[in-house]
Amino acid sequence: MPTSRWLPYMLIAPASVFLAVFFAVPLVQTIVLSFDGGTAGFLGNYQRMLNDLNFNVSIRNTFMLVLTVVPLQMMLAIGMGLMLQKMQKGRELVLWIWTIPLGVSDLAAGLVWLAILQNTGYLNTLLFHMGVIDSPTAWLNAETPVTLFIAVVVAEIWRSTAVVLVIIVAGLQLIPKEFGEAAEIFGAGRWQKFTRVTLPMLKPSLQSALILRTVLAFEVFAAVYAIGGRNIPVLVGEAYVWQRENQNYSVAAAYAVLIMVISLAATAVYLRLLREKPEAQA
Amino acid sequence: MAAITIEGVSKRFGAAMALEHLDLTVTDGEFVALLGPSGCGKTTLLRIIAGLETRSSGRVLIGDQDVSDLPPAKRGLAMVFQNYAVFPHLTVFENVAFGLRMQKRDEATIQRQVKRAADLLQIGPYLDRYPAKLSGGQRQRVAVARALAVEPAVLLMDEPLSNLDALLRLEMRAELKSVLKEAGTTTLYVTHDQTEAMGLADRIAVMYKGVIEQIDTPTRIYSKPSSTFVGGFVGSPPMNFLSMTASAGRLACAGFSMPLAHEGPVLLGFRGEDVALVKADQGLGFEVRVIEPMGSHLLLTGMVKGERVRVVAAPQAEIERGMTLGLQLDAARVVVMDTQTGKAL
Ligand SMILES: Nc1ncnc2c1ncn2[C@@H]1O[C@H](COP(=O)(O)OP(=O)(O)OP(=O)(O)O)[C@@H](O)[C@H]1O
Ligand SMILES: [Mg+2]
Numbered sequence: 103m104p105t106s107r108w109l110p111y112m113l114i115a116p117a118s119v120f121l122a123v124f125f126a127v128p129l130v131q132t133i134v135l136s137f138d139g140g141t142a143g144f145l146g147n148y149q150r151m152l153n154d155l156n157f158n159v160s161i162r163n164t165f166m167l168v169l170t171v172v173p174l175q176m177m178l179a180i181g182m183g184l185m186l187q188k189m190q191k192g193r194e195l196v197l198w199i200w201t202i203p204l205g206v207s208d209l210a211a212g213l214v215w216l217a218i219l220q221n222t223g224y225l226n227t228l229l230f231h232m233g234v235i236d237s238p239t240a241w242l243n244a245e246t247p248v249t250l251f252i253a254v255v256v257a258e259i260w261r262s263t264a265v266v267l268v269i270i271v272a273g274l275q276l277i278p279k280e281f282g283e284a285a286e287i288f289g290a291g292r293w294q295k296f297t298r299v300t301l302p303m304l305k306p307s308l309q310s311a312l313i314l315r316t317v318l319a320f321e322v323f324a325a326v327y328a329i330g331g332r333n334i335p336v337l338v339g340e341a342y343v344w345q346r347e348n349q350n351y352s353v354a355a356a357y358a359v360l361i362m363v364i365s366l367a368a369t370a371v372y373l374r375l376l377r378e379k380p381e382a383q384a
Numbered sequence: 385m386a387a388i389t390i391e392g393v394s395k396r397f398g399a400a401m402a403l404e405h406l407d408l409t410v411t412d413g414e415f416v417a418l419l420g421p422s423g424c425g426k427t428t429l430l431r432i433i434a435g436l437e438t439r440s441s442g443r444v445l446i447g448d449q450d451v452s453d454l455p456p457a458k459r460g461l462a463m464v465f466q467n468y469a470v471f472p473h474l475t476v477f478e479n480v481a482f483g484l485r486m487q488k489r490d491e492a493t494i495q496r497q498v499k500r501a502a503d504l505l506q507i508g509p510y511l512d513r514y515p516a517k518l519s520g521g522q523r524q525r526v527a528v529a530r531a532l533a534v535e536p537a538v539l540l541m542d543e544p545l546s547n548l549d550a551l552l553r554l555e556m557r558a559e560l561k562s563v564l565k566e567a568g569t570t571t572l573y574v575t576h577d578q579t580e581a582m583g584l585a586d587r588i589a590v591m592y593k594g595v596i597e598q599i600d601t602p603t604r605i606y607s608k609p610s611s612t613f614v615g616g617f618v619g620s621p622p623m624n625f626l627s628m629t630a631s632a633g634r635l636a637c638a639g640f641s642m643p644l645a646h647e648g649p650v651l652l653g654f655r656g657e658d659v660a661l662v663k664a665d666q667g668l669g670f671e672v673r674v675i676e677p678m679g680s681h682l683l684l685t686g687m688v689k690g691e692r693v694r695v696v697a698a699p700q701a702e703i704e705r706g707m708t709l710g711l712q713l714d715a716a717r718v719v720v721m722d723t724q725t726g727k728a729l
Contacts (some may be wrong), residue, residue, distance in 0.1 A: 281469055286435075286457055287456045288462065289486035290457065299471065381504070
């Protein structure tokens with residue numbers, strides 16, 4: 103019957119149209135826009151982007167953030183996941199509490215940490231009362247790039263580790279406990295059990311978590327902006343500046359395309375590095 | 385040297401008792417089969433011995449050492465899991481070698497021991513494969529090889545051959561028996577399969593509802609069960625039980641009589657193959673209801689004094705449905721149980 107043959111396509115049509123209108127079209131438009139350099143030619147926008155004063159530093163900051171935040175998050179999330187695994191009671195409650203930051207928007211998260219770390223913030227108040235410092239210390243200036251960077255890292259970790267945690271907890275629950283037990287029986291210590299059994303068996307979850315977090319980490323912006331303003335330029339921030347302040351949509355588009363390319367490349371690298379041997383799949 | 389001693393071990397899961405003050409000794413080098421119905425606590429007992437499960441009370445000794453509070457790795461034993469637990473991310477070779485690698489043995493030893501275990505379990509051709517590419521029975525053999533490769537002093541096996549076809553199981557059974565005897569491995573072996581238990585074990589422990597009902601040699605478990613449960617659980621057909629009343633130092637009814645120092649109702653237990661079929665007027669009257677030819681024998685189901693009884697007859701015996709025969713019991717081969725407790729008198 104024709105209806106049954108077309109039914110699946112009709113059912114996915116709304117979602118496809120939605121994706122096409124709100125995702126594919128803007129994507130293509132952005133790419134086209136980025137290559138529309140006017141008098142400067144085909145790569146004109148990219149030229150301007152590369153010559154931008156903040157370009158190098160925003161690339162460096164973005165990569166430094168990604169390379170600091172993502173590994174720390176992975177380690178933290180694995181540690182937290184293993185701790186949850188060991189808990190007998192109250193596991194759901196603790197997991198629920200740990201995932202609360204997920205519900206907070208990244209801008210709000212940035213503002214929370216701003217409230218803690220700014221000159222008149224909670225941290226300085228606390229340190230002052232404990233007598234560690236005599237007067238409010240500035241942590242988030244252009245003159246204190248290290249603490250500024252650390253603040254952004256802390257805020258990002260606080261905000262988005264839970265995503266990784268949720269994926270890892272789900273992955274850990276998929277590993278039957280007998281595997282760890284067999285490892286113990288045959289003489290594996292904690293560390294060996296972790297590296298030889300838990301980690302390899304967790305690989306599919308780690309891969310998903312890494313891809314998800316890395317792609318999102320390259321798009322880091324709101325928390326950085328809330329805490330450091332333009333003192334710590336990042337790629338998305340620069341795209342925003344070109345779009346809003348310089349009103350130059352084409353260079354902003356070039357930034358957007360660059361971010362996308364970097365994200366895709368990172369995904370490809372992960373898929374390759376963490377590829378499971380096809381015969382090893384359970 | 386590596387005897388297993390279990391003293392008063394209990395295990396409670398919430399309100400349910402999985403093990404109730406259980407005592408069991410497996411002497412050094414002995415092979416004990418643990419036989420019991422599903423859910424009676426066999427796996428739980430093995431897991432407590434291995435240190436994978438906490439116990440509610442009691443203690444576990446291996447050799448002279450109280451290992452109750454030692455982690456699994458420190459107990460010096462190997463185990464075959466009921467669901468195999470063969471590592472999916474390692475090749476068959478690496479699975480079998482796992483314990484040896486953990487013990488940091490040299491490469492030559494690893495190669496030699498893995499090959500030996502693999503040959504024994506006939507998994508040599510699959511050493512380079514990953515477990516996902518193996519059948520259930522092959523995976524199970526990998527689990528057994530992994531345990532044998534470390535040459536443990538104590539070996540716990542949870543239904544290690546359950547997934548093999550009858551022929552291979554028979555073969556593996558013989559191999560296991562000779563290898564474990566030769567190495568003097570103290571073995572506790574869980575199985576559902578009675579013939580396996582009978583064939584392999586020095587002693588059989590029959591377990592029921594969290595306690596060991598009886599532990600004895602296969603022959604005695606079979607012919608002298610200590611309770612109606614053991615008699616009914618072991619053997620095919622199961623033991624027959626007739627309700628009778630003992631009085632004046634004898635247990636007697638039409639066609640049977642034996643001395644018994646007990647008064648009141650008892651159960652008379654006998655095996656279907658321990659009876660002699662005679663004329664109807666010479667023994668217990670047995671009315672044949674069903675005849676099942678089993679090849680090597682006939683299995684007769686019928687009634688004695690209103691109770692169902694199964695007996696075995698020669699394959700060529702001329703017996704027809706509806707006939708009444710006589711059953712002659714040998715007083716030396718019967719067991720008498722207390723009707724209330726179900727325990728042997
Ligand atoms: N982790 C657990 N939590 C609660 N109850 C459990 C747990 N493990 C086992 N039990 C219960 O303890 C009893 C004994 O279980 P066990 O697995 O030892 O049985 P078994 O004799 O190995 O059975 P089978 O022959 O089917 O493998 C069962 O009633 C089971 O439901
Ligand atoms: Mg079991």
